[in-house]
Amino acid sequence: MIVVAGGSGFIGAAVVRRLVRDGAEVAVMTAHPDRSRPRIESLGARVVQGDVLDAGSLDRAVAGAQAVIQALTFPTFPVQRPRKRFTFEEFDHLGTERLSLAAARNGVTRFVFCSGAGAAPDAPKVWFRAKWGGEEAVRASGMEHVVLRPSWVYGPEDRALNTFVAFHRLLPFVPVIGDGHQRLQPVFVDDVATALAGAAAPGPTGTFEMGGPDVMDMDQILAVMMDVRGKRKPLVHFPPALPKLAGFFLQLLPKPPLSPEAVDFATGDALADTGPLLAAFPLRLTPLREGLATYLRR
Numbered sequence: 001m002i003v004v005a006g007g008s009g010f011i012g013a014a015v016v017r018r019l020v021r022d023g024a025e026v027a028v029m030t031a032h033p034d035r036s037r038p039r040i041e042s043l044g045a046r047v048v049q050g051d052v053l054d055a056g057s058l059d060r061a062v063a064g065a066q067a068v069i070q071a072l073t074f075p076t077f078p079v080q081r082p083r084k085r086f087t088f089e090e091f092d093h094l095g096t097e098r099l100s101l102a103a104a105r106n107g108v109t110r111f112v113f114c115s116g117a118g119a120a121p122d123a124p125k126v127w128f129r130a131k132w133g134g135e136e137a138v139r140a141s142g143m144e145h146v147v148l149r150p151s152w153v154y155g156p157e158d159r160a161l162n163t164f165v166a167f168h169r170l171l172p173f174v175p176v177i178g179d180g181h182q183r184l185q186p187v188f189v190d191d192v193a194t195a196l197a198g199a200a201a202p203g204p205t206g207t208f209e210m211g212g213p214d215v216m217d218m219d220q221i222l223a224v225m226m227d228v229r230g231k232r233k234p235l236v237h238f239p240p241a242l243p244k245l246a247g248f249f250l251q252l253l254p255k256p257p258l259s260p261e262a263v264d265f266a267t268g269d270a271l272a273d274t275g276p277l278l279a280a281f282p283l284r285l286t287p288l289r290e291g292l293a294t295y296l297r298r
């Protein structure tokens with residue numbers, strides 16, 4: 001049995017679909033069973049309750065699993081809410097530590113952690129340092145492990161590229177924060193799911209970066225998106241100071257859509273060296289145009 005922690009989310013659900021298709025018995029760990037149960041059961045998985053903020057809830061969640069795959073984050077991501085403990089540190093670092101300790105204690109032999117490209121101990125941004133902290137916990141756990149560091153993941157349920165798709169549908173232009181030259185390596189969610197699911201089976205271990213086959217800047221990505229949707233519209237660039245100012249006020253809402261920090265999160269480079277991953281696992285990386293064409297309509 002494989003437990004997917006975060007299997008009700010964007011990446012996690014794609015992992016569950018892949019595992020179920022391959023015939024695995026899958027349980028999804030959720031902190032919000034009432035809300036997520038219908039989705040989890042529709043994926044063909046069983047529901048187990050576990051909250052990475054509550055170490056005491058995790059033993060039962062992972063008991064009996066051969067492998068645990070962790071792909072989760074806090075509900076208001078990427079806007080942190082420290083009073084609710086919705087922070088990168090509490091989830092990516094300490095939450096991963098709590099879950100990997102519980103897994104090791106309960107005889108799980110293999111642990112797969114969805115980290116992120118850029119994870120480093122001395123990174124200026126807290127999200128990269130927190131991912132590094134989680135990685136270190138997994139590496140110290142004594143279990144066989146794979147740490148996967150995806151770059152910028154897109155797919156039918158993402159919250160990044162789909163925002164631009166919505167702008168493209170609704171507006172005569174597509175607004176872009178910054179100069180549009182941030183360098184990204186968009187990777188299709190089904191490819192990330194194949195890598196995470198494959199990593200749960202006995203095989204290579206280690207830490208691997210993962211990006212898509214195309215290195216592009218944001219303007220180029222949006223041009224491909226518009227081509228796939230069959231209509232080019234002008235890109236209009238806004239200096240980051242404007243959404244940061246909006247984020248300063250919006251972060252005070254109960255469900256904050258934006259914060260100044262989230263603007264930084266969304267406008268950084270995300271590149272990955274995929275060579276070692278492809279040498280270790282049999283994978284085909286889907287070109288952006290091909291991935292988008294599987295779910296975007298003209």
Ligand SMILES: NC(=O)c1ccc[n+]([C@@H]2O[C@H](COP(=O)([O-])OP(=O)(O)OC[C@H]3O[C@@H](n4cnc5c(N)ncnc54)[C@H](OP(=O)(O)O)[C@@H]3O)[C@@H](O)[C@H]2O)c1
Pocket residue numbers: 005006007008009010011012029030031032033036050051052053071072073074075077114115116117149150151152153154158
């Ligand atoms: N999206 C990207 O481009 C990208 C790129 C690189 C790395 N990543 C990493 O991939 C991971 C998954 O990202 P995503 O975009 O798939 O996230 P997502 O769609 O927001 O899903 C978040 C998941 O976290 C679970 N969750 C929330 N609070 C929890 C708690 N207290 N305890 C246990 N689980 C909890 C949610 O399940 P319930 O609501 O059912 O509890 C949900 O399944 C994150 O670690 C992210 O950093 C993402």
